[in-house]
Structures are given as structure tokens and as C-alpha cells.
Amino acid sequence: MPETGKGTVRFLPDGIDVPLSPGISLLRHALEAGIPLLAPCGGESRCGKCRVSVEGETRGGDDSGLLSPSALAAGVRLACRCFPVSGDVRATVPPESRTARLAAYLDGKDLSGDGPFLPLPRSCAGMKPVGVALDLGTSTLAAALVDLCGGAVLSRASADNPQMGCGEDLISRVVFAEETQGGFDLSRGRLLSGVDGLIATLLSSAPAGAEVTDVVVAGNTVLSHFLYGLDPSPIRRPPYRPGMKEYPVVDGKALGVSTAREAQWRLFPSLGGFVGGDVVAGILASGMHRNEEVSLLFDVGTNGEVALGNRDWRIACSSSAGPAFEGGDIGCGMRAYPGAIESVRIDRGTEEVEFTVIGRGRPAGLCGSGVIDLCAEMFRAGIVDRAGRFTPGGGNARRRRTEEGCAFVVVPPEESADGRGVWFGESDMKSVLRTKAALSAAAESMLRAVGFPRDAVARVYIAGGFGNFIDLRSALAIGLFPPFPPSRFVPLGNASLAGAIGALRNRRRWKEALALASSTLHHDLSLDPDFMELYQRALFLPHTDEESYRAALAAGGPC
Structure with missing residues (x-):
């Protein structure tokens, strides 16, 4: 911590005091103190998520572009731009500004974990x-x-x-x-x-x-x-x-x-x-490196990694999908913890909304699966067009105009957990389109690079706990994945952890991982001349190739 001055900063409700350091933001004070405070943009004053209620002498953090007049009047400031000056400062971190107490999906399928127990060679003597x-x-x-x-x-x-x-x-x-x-x-x-x-x-x-x-x-x-x-x-x-x-x-x-x-x-x-x-580790758990048939592996997350191949060859890439499905870049986005809307249905005639909430309490925001459902339902109901633009609302009470453009009210303020409501706007839809386009185009780019049609892919593995909660029909309705029939998708859960457990239990699996890594080609999308074209085509709902998605959904299969 830099040189300290007179005074302390107390973080509530944690009750933790740290010495006040002039010229250092409240966010940096929180990091040094180990306070769980959201800062998706890394403290660059872009996301507006690091909100704290401040008492005491401070300067800055009163960004009117990210904070409403009522919030500013109540002493709410952005921790990344708020600097304690002197004396004792109290900063209260509200629940919506705290990092999620997320129970990660800990179970993962190890589809190739059929070998004997052969632990790494360490002595068991005396322990x-x-x-x-x-x-x-x-x-x-x-x-x-x-x-x-x-x-x-x-x-x-x-x-x-x-x-x-x-x-x-x-x-x-x-x-x-x-x-x-x-x-x-x-x-x-x-x-x-x-x-x-x-x-x-x-x-x-x-x-x-x-x-x-x-x-x-x-x-x-x-x-x-x-x-x-x-x-x-x-x-x-x-x-x-x-x-x-x-x-x-x-x-x-x-x-x-x-x-x-x-x-x-x-x-x-x-x-x-x-x-x-x-x-x-995900490839190791999926077993795709042992099979003759060609498979795709999606690790759905901020990075959006994709792997393609079989026992003879494999390539993998990263699509820089962004955090839209993990609560980032979405105005009312949040992680998958109590209060998050996880599934949505919209009546196509009245535009009335039904949803489920993690923890069954009042809704506070939208987690990834809820965002995917909402986008799919808004498209099906004609609330947005294929370009993700809002259509004329005809005076429907759920349509609102905000400073950032049109928005759809999922939960009115009086029914939400924090009194601010849950809504989804044009900028949110643009974030989703960019994210899903990056992921889908990455897979299409690799297929094109090796000269394989979609029909050559026998299995599509979805790794990550998030993949277990995606409604596949909603995901295909917005074009999150290429148009494969739902029956080809295999959710793996936390395949990364499953692969690590397999390597720990069997030293042959560890050697197998080292071998498959050295024989898997890294496909750099920044050097792929076809990627941007494929990305642009995927910036629509579900895609410019709408017929292929209709055919995939019509094929049916387990979801």
C-alpha cells in the first residue's frame, strides 16, 4: 500500500478498517483489504458496477453518466474514481456491487476416464x-x-x-x-x-x-x-x-x-x-482425441474457446466472446447467484413475462441463461427484428425509452429486489450479438479452415457449468452455436475440473494430456481471412443463414 495519511477507510458491512492513503482510489483500498467489490472493467470507469455508498471527505466518483441524480444525492459513488481525502471515511458495499458467492458447477463428465487407478508416483509412507x-x-x-x-x-x-x-x-x-x-x-x-x-x-x-x-x-x-x-x-x-x-x-x-x-x-x-x-483438460475429459469421429468442443465463457478434431488431428482457437453471458456488458446483468433470473418466457400476444429466479426471491438482474432465453423470446415475440433492433411497440407498457434508446421492461421497479427494475436495452442486445457472433463464427472458421462441412461433426460438447443450464433451443434461436440438431449436443459440466481429476488419478492420463497438447494446432483467428466475414454474418438473429437454423430446430432431439 502506498504512503498512508491520517485517517482510516472502513468498509461495511464487512467491518474492515484500512489506513487511508491519499491519492489512492476506494477500489484500490478495497483490493488491498480483500473486500469483494465488483470491477468488471478493471477500474477504468466504464462499467459503473463498483458502486459504494460513501460517508466522509472524498473527491470524485460522481459520474453523472453512470449514476442517476437520486443515487448521487444518496452518496453513491464509483469506487474506481472516488478518492478519500482525510479523516475517517465509511464505504458501504451493497449486495449488487459485491462479487457473486457463486456455487460453481463442480460436477463434470469424464467420458474417457475408464482407465485403472495409477496415481502420480509419490511415497505413501507415514502419511x-x-x-x-x-x-x-x-x-x-x-x-x-x-x-x-x-x-x-x-x-x-x-x-x-x-x-x-x-x-x-x-x-x-x-x-x-x-x-x-x-x-x-x-x-x-x-x-x-x-x-x-x-x-x-x-x-x-x-x-x-x-x-x-x-x-x-x-x-x-x-x-x-x-x-x-x-x-x-x-x-x-x-x-x-x-x-x-x-x-x-x-x-x-x-x-x-x-x-x-x-x-x-x-x-x-x-x-x-x-x-x-x-x-x-476439457479435450481430455471429452475423449474427442480418442475417437475417429469429428467433434466440436465449446468452452462457453468470457474467452469462448473452441476445439475441433478427432484422434488424428485437432485445432483450437479463442474467440474473445466477452462477458455478456457472465453478467458483464449487460445493464442489469449479474452472475448466477440468488436473485438472478435464470429462465424467461414471453407471451407473443400480450408481451407478458414469466420467469424463474435463483433462490425464488425477488429478481435483481439477469444471469447468462436468462439473457439467452430473454433474447430468444424477444425475437420470437417480434419485440426485436433480425438485426436486434426494437420494433414499434404500439404503446405496450413494457416498452420504454431510456437515455440509451429503447428498452424492454422484464421486471417493473416495484417488483424487483432493489427497486430499480430489470430491463434489457438496445446496447445490451448489441453486446449479446457480438458475443454470440464471436463464438459461432469461431467454430465456422475452423470448419472452413480444414474444409469440413457441418455434417461431418458427430458431437458438439459444451464445457463449463454454464452449459448445463442453457436452453439449447433458445441458444439456437439466437445463433449462439452453429446450426446443429439438438441431439448432437453433449453437456459436460466442468470438464476442466473433470480432466484435472482424471490426470491426478492416472499418471497415464497426465502423459496423454501432454501429448494431445503438443499435437493440437492453435488456430489464430486474427490471421484468418475468413473470420470477419463469418462474424459479420453471425451478427443477426439467428444468422444470415436463417434456413439452416430452422432446419436444425425442426430436427428436434434431446434438449
Whole structure:
């Protein structure tokens, strides 16, 4: 922390006091104190999500473009632009500004985990050896504790990635680490604290005498660099190459962790700047690398990685899809925690809305599956056209005009959790179109690069907990995926964690992962002359090739 002055900053409701540092934002104070405060844009004053209620002498943070007059009058400020001046300052972080206490989808399918139990070669003498499989997600950390004498999974746990306070997407975090004084050490420290806390949670229910001897980590390239202590800044600039793709085995002491310091840490290798070990682990769990038939693997997240291939060849890419389906870039977007609308249906005649809410309480916003449903329903009901533009509303009460254009009111203010209502506007729809176009075009680009038609793809795997909650018909209605019949889709759950568990339980699977990584080609979309054309075609609902989507939906199959 920089030089401190007189006074303290107290964060509520946590009740944590930190010394006041003049010239340092409330957001930076919160990061130093370990306060869970949302900052999707990494503190660049673009998202307006880091709202706090302030008492005391401060300056800045009163952006009228992001905060309403009533909010400003109530003392609400943006933490990234609000600076405590002197004396004692109190900053109250409301629930909507706190990072989600998201229960990650911890179960994943390991479709190729049919081998014998062959743990990594470590001595069992005088101890009860256990291993940790760890999935480093951009927003969520997930882990499993494995008995290395019998192979049983003893427990699972998840936690928010504390790095979210440094930016919700990976580029924001790299920028924060590079351009903020002490940013790399702070950002890396946040990640290490999250990993330590998660392992400590697992060990709290471990058998007496248990000792962690091995840790297997699957994470995207940026987070793998942070964990390993490598500068990730080269990844954000052409040619977007990581400083390292293969990470030599080290012990916990070398990484600087507080737990599992004597254990051997193995990180899945990366394929490219934004295609990391989590994709390698997902391929391992799917078994697509063992099959003769061609498969696609989507890892639906902020990065939007896609892999294509079979046992003879594989290529993979990252589409930089953005955080629209994880609560970012959506005015009323939020993570999948209590209060989030998770499914939506709209009456095509009256435009009345029915929805379900996580936790069954009052709605506070829209999570990813709710956003996909809402967009599909608005399109089906004729509320938006194929370009995502709002159609004339005919005086319907759910149509509103805001400063940013037209909007559809999902929940009126008096029925919402915070009294502000839940709405979806033109800028939100544009974010969704960009996100879904990037993901769909990435797959189409790779198919075109290898000269394969869509019919050549036998299976489409959806990795990530988010994929388990997507209504496939809604996803196809907006063109999130290429037009495959629903029967070809196979949700895997947390395939990254499943692959890490498999590699921990069987050393042959770890060697298999290393081999498939070295034989999988990284397809750089920035160098693909066809990608932009495919992306532009996908910026419509569902696509310019509407007939193919109608045929896919008509084919039916399990959803």
C-alpha cells in the first residue's frame, strides 16, 4: 500500500478498517483489504458496477453518466474514481456491487476416464497422501480433493476468483497488472489467496493425517501465467504469444502458496495466448482425441474457446466472446447467484413475462441463461427484428425509452429486489450479438479452415457449468452455436475440473494430456481471412443463414 495519511477507510458491512492513503482510489483500498467489490472493467470507469455508498471527505466518483441524480444525492459513488481525502471515511458495499458467492458447477463428465487407478508416483509412507485437482476459472475457482491411495474423490469446493476486483475479463487484468503501480504483485496475490483458501476448505474435511502431495491445475493461459509468476503482458499484444506454454513441475514453495507447499504442482500446458490448459483438460475429459469421429468442443465463457478434431488431428482457437453471458456488458446483468433470473418466457400476444429466479426471491438482474432465453423470446415475440433492433411497440407498457434508446421492461421497479427494475436495452442486445457472433463464427472458421462441412461433426460438447443450464433451443434461436440438431449436443459440466481429476488419478492420463497438447494446432483467428466475414454474418438473429437454423430446430432431439 502506498504512503498512508491520517485517517482510516472502513468498509461495511464487512467491518474492515484500512489506513487511508491519499491519492489512492476506494477500489484500490478495497483490493488491498480483500473486500469483494465488483470491477468488471478493471477500474477504468466504464462499467459503473463498483458502486459504494460513501460517508466522509472524498473527491470524485460522481459520474453523472453512470449514476442517476437520486443515487448521487444518496452518496453513491464509483469506487474506481472516488478518492478519500482525510479523516475517517465509511464505504458501504451493497449486495449488487459485491462479487457473486457463486456455487460453481463442480460436477463434470469424464467420458474417457475408464482407465485403472495409477496415481502420480509419490511415497505413501507415514502419511495419508491426497491430491488436489484445481480449475482456475476467470470468475470462479473450483477444486476437488482426491485420495491418492484409493482414488476416491473426498470433497469438492468452489469460490469466487478474488482477481475479479482487478477486472472481470482477462485483458482488463493484464492491463491492471501492467499499468497499475504494484499491479502484478497485487493481482497475483489475490489469485494465490483464493487458491490457498480453497485448498484450506478442502483440507478442513480431510481425514486425519492427510497431506497434499500433488496438485494438478487446469487454467487459461493468463491465469496460469499469474500462478506461475510469469508476466502475462505479451499476451495482450501481437503476436499474442504467451511467455511459456509448458510449465515445469515445481513445489508449492516455489510458487509462493501458503498451503500444499511441499506438494508437486503440475499445470496443464497452454496452446496459445488465450487457449489454455483448461481447454486441454476439457479435450481430455471429452475423449474427442480418442475417437475417429469429428467433434466440436465449446468452452462457453468470457474467452469462448473452441476445439475441433478427432484422434488424428485437432485445432483450437479463442474467440474473445466477452462477458455478456457472465453478467458483464449487460445493464442489469449479474452472475448466477440468488436473485438472478435464470429462465424467461414471453407471451407473443400480450408481451407478458414469466420467469424463474435463483433462490425464488425477488429478481435483481439477469444471469447468462436468462439473457439467452430473454433474447430468444424477444425475437420470437417480434419485440426485436433480425438485426436486434426494437420494433414499434404500439404503446405496450413494457416498452420504454431510456437515455440509451429503447428498452424492454422484464421486471417493473416495484417488483424487483432493489427497486430499480430489470430491463434489457438496445446496447445490451448489441453486446449479446457480438458475443454470440464471436463464438459461432469461431467454430465456422475452423470448419472452413480444414474444409469440413457441418455434417461431418458427430458431437458438439459444451464445457463449463454454464452449459448445463442453457436452453439449447433458445441458444439456437439466437445463433449462439452453429446450426446443429439438438441431439448432437453433449453437456459436460466442468470438464476442466473433470480432466484435472482424471490426470491426478492416472499418471497415464497426465502423459496423454501432454501429448494431445503438443499435437493440437492453435488456430489464430486474427490471421484468418475468413473470420470477419463469418462474424459479420453471425451478427443477426439467428444468422444470415436463417434456413439452416430452422432446419436444425425442426430436427428436434434431446434438449
